[in-house]
Amino acid sequence: MEKIIARVIRIDLDIYILNVESTDEIITAKLRGNLKKKDNVLVGDIVSVEKVLDDYMINSVITRKNSLIRPPVSNIDQMIIVVSVGAPKPDYILLDKQIVLCLSKNIKPIICINKVDLVSQDESVKNDMEYILDVYGKLGYTIVSTSAKEKKGITNLEALLKNKTSAFSGNSGVGKSSITKEIIDSHHVVQIGDISRKSKRGKHTTKSVNLYNIGENTYILDTPGFSSYELYDIEHKELRKYYTEFEKCQCDYDDCAHIIEDESVCDVKRKVNTNVIDKGRYERYVYIYEKLKEKYDRRYK
Ligand SMILES: Nc1nc2c(ncn2[C@@H]2O[C@H](COP(=O)(O)OP(=O)(O)O)[C@@H](O)[C@H]2O)c(=O)[nH]1
Ligand SMILES: [Mg+2]
Ligand SMILES: [Zn+2]
Missing domain, CATH: 1.10.40 (Ribonucleotide Reductase Protein R1; domain 1)
Structure with missing residues (x-):
């Protein structure tokens, strides 16, 4: 019997889509009966898999570094907290809450200031950018500036992602999808939607949580549902x-x-x-x- 270590990159009902660690091959698997309880296996989990005849079965979940409830994901190393300096303006309460959430979950916060192409247009945009660089820079947080529109700063951001699992967060409209699309496209990531259709289970909804393998040991999490920043565990x-x-x-x-x-x-x-x-x-x-x-x-x- 062949034993395999793999990463859960997507869950479609009872089908688990996995990235095999040693080969970066994508396989689909089912759960062993003892694991069949809701949220026992999350996107992001590292699992031990066995091949039984033609089917892959997930036997166990390797101890998690951390996990979140909304979205239900695990083993996140860093959070790319995207703030936009214009349209929408930065939401500083949200930014601070996201940093708190990161620090409480042992996730490294990285602030990504997006839409820097708007800086020359407006004094208040410039002030917000300087405020973030000054205040959050002094606190020691890593900050990267990008313009998804002009494709600037994306390679600097990518350099920070290597060998890590990164989630993108930030309020609606800041540019998360634009940035992640740019990164995913440039790495020719396998379209996971195709695999789930082949399995004829569920529907490919935009709500699903996807972990994209963009290189050796490098993953990015694209979660349209990353909108709840409730600090549920913190008193x-x-x-x-x-x-x-x-x-x-x-x-x-x-x-x-x-x-x-x-x-x-x-x-x-x-x-x-x-x-x-x-x-x-x-x-x-x-x-x-x-x-x-x-x-x-x-x-x-
Ligand atoms: N000017 C400017 N607009 C951007 C930039 N990045 C994204 N946008 C625009 O902002 C809007 C929201 O972007 P989107 O990626 O959907 O944000 P999300 O809600 O965080 O996923 C879209 O109209 C994008 O074209 C940028 O760097 N500069
Ligand atoms: Mg989006
Ligand atoms: Zn005091």
Whole structure:
């Protein structure tokens, strides 16, 4: 019996489409009975497969690095958080929430500023671009600038993807599909829709989660459903752990939430007032904290 290690790149009802690690060959498989529980196997999982006569069967799932609920995916190394500097304008609350989500899931956040071709048109676009480069650059996050329209910066972005599994996120209209299409097309990725049609199961819907193999050990995740950025696992009290700029602060109390505490005891507040910490980042922290607290307070009601 042949034993194979493969990556789940798409799920069509009960058909699992896999990329075989050693050959990059694409195969379809079914689940062994013991795995047949919803969400036991996710797109992104690395699985152990056996060939039984002519059929491939998934025997087990190798321990995950991480997993997300919406979309249901696993083993994400980095998130390409796409923000557009114009049409739509950057949504900074969303950007900060996405960074928090990444840090809480051990995913490296990479900020991709798209639509940089619009910078020359408008002063406010330029200001947003400078704000992101300054504030998020100082925090140590990797930032890449692109124009999917003019095909600029895409190779810089691609260089960051090597040997990693990357998900693209960002609000609607920022250019995720344009960027991923550009990358997928240039790598001549096998069209997975064809395989699922051959299997005569389900329909090829745009909602499905696809993991594209764009080179040795390099995958990108294209999820049209990546619109829910609810911080479902995080309590308001924990939120502060995911703010890099708070790490160096010496508040008087270890459990300082940096919310109601006075400047005399809260070093975060002092650093906001002296512009060491960006005021916008802090105000958004307070906003997200309050939202998480409301949810927490409602939890048993
Ligand atoms: N000016 C400009 N428009 C872009 C750029 N990238 C995407 N767009 C346009 O923005 C709109 C939304 O792009 P899309 O890729 O569908 O965004 P998504 O919702 O994030 O997948 C489309 O009309 C694109 O043509 C860019 O770099 N510059
Ligand atoms: Mg899209
Ligand atoms: Zn504090």
